[in-house]
Amino acid sequence: MDLGLQNKVAVVTGASRGLGLAIAESLAREGCKLAICARGKDGLEAAAEKLEKLGAEVLSLSADITDPDAHGRLIGATVDRFGRLDVLVNSAGGNRRGRFTELDDQAWDEILDLNFKAHVRMTRSAVPHLSRVSGAVLFIASIFGREAGGPGLTAYNSTKSALISLAKIMALELAEHGVRVNSLAPGSIRFPGGSWDRRCLEDPQAMEEFVDRNLPLGRFGRAQEIGDVAAFLCSERASWITGACLNVDGGQSRALF
Template sequence: MDLGLKGKVAVVTGASRGIGERIARSLAAEGCRLVICARGEEALRGVAGAIERDGGEVLALPLDITAPDAPGRLVHATLERYGRLDVFVGNAGGNRRKPFVETTDDDWEAILDLNLKAHIRTSRAVVAPMKAAGGGAILFVASIFGREAGGANLSIYNTTKSALISVAKIMAVELAPYNIRVNTVAPGSIRFPGGSWDRRCKEDPEGMARFVAQNIPMGRFGTAEEVADVVTFLVSERASWVSGACVNVDGVQSHSLI
């Protein structure tokens, strides 16, 4: 199936490893020209090098997406390099895991900035060039814990991911007249090298085997590639009638009915 992405310009944040890296590489494989960003310059350059070795075209831009001037810098660099912007994937995110009563204002502000406000600011910046291009696609990487309760010690993470799904829905309504689609994906427990699930599996393989047996009906952790495949479809021309949706990528781990 031709996804209609060849020659499109895509921006991916948090692209130095894991899900963000695989999204970038999947989009490049479909013919997108890329701008990737993350705070870790060395790892980001490594991803860019891998994309280029596979024949892709990519600009690596080390930056902290939570900085107030980051969205403007990102869009300016994209337009200067390619002259257009068609796809924005907001993948950057993180967590400060602790009991609610122990969370601080700094904890909340830091994760709100990273998981929500950075996506909002960058989305505002990409809308104008997308309108100029005749349309586009915005996609946020949320979590199944934005659709349902994530359990103890996840008050900040749960709140920010729920908000991300919510704002995407309203953005989809408002941007529909401009042919700009907005969606989210909600990954479940995804294992990739260097990630938190990978670390836990190495530290406690028996405990993680029990976790999988109790929580993931498909019997294994998901992969970053599996998330990337869904993202690539959703930002493509083949998903032209999909907007305002949140798609679970979780091996039936989640329990929400909607």
């Protein structure tokens, strides 16, 4: 199936490794031009090289998305370089573990900035430039934005639930402008250097039990399995999907909806 993404322009935040990189790779394979950002310059350069090898034109910008001017710089540079904007994937994010009674204002501010407010700002900057024909925004949330992730995840869960809610309402507001907005909820995805990989290397026995208990397909998800679904959701082949949150989790989540 041709996703119709040839020569479209996509911004992917947090694309130097992990899911963001896999999403950028899937978009590159479909013929997108890419603007990517992350803080670390080395990782970003290595990612840009990988994407160029897949045939993509790449703009990479080292930026901390929690900086209040990062969104303007990234979106501005993208439109200057490529002359258009079709897709924004907000993938950068992180976790802040800690029980509710242990998290102070600073901890909440940091995780809200990284996992939520930075995406609000980035998307606000992007919307005026997004194509009225092929415009698509995707937020990378988590299955733990849809159901309880367990003790120690109040901050993470809250930000991911907020992203799903944001996408739903934005979809209603932007429909009249021809821009679709969705969120994607990954389950546990393992890739070299990622958080699940670290835990598997530290405690293989515990992680084997985790897989047996939680992952019906008997393995962790792979980054490309997120990348390919993200590319589909951002493509014209998903033209009737907006306001949706799609689980990509190998059956891990327990919620009915």
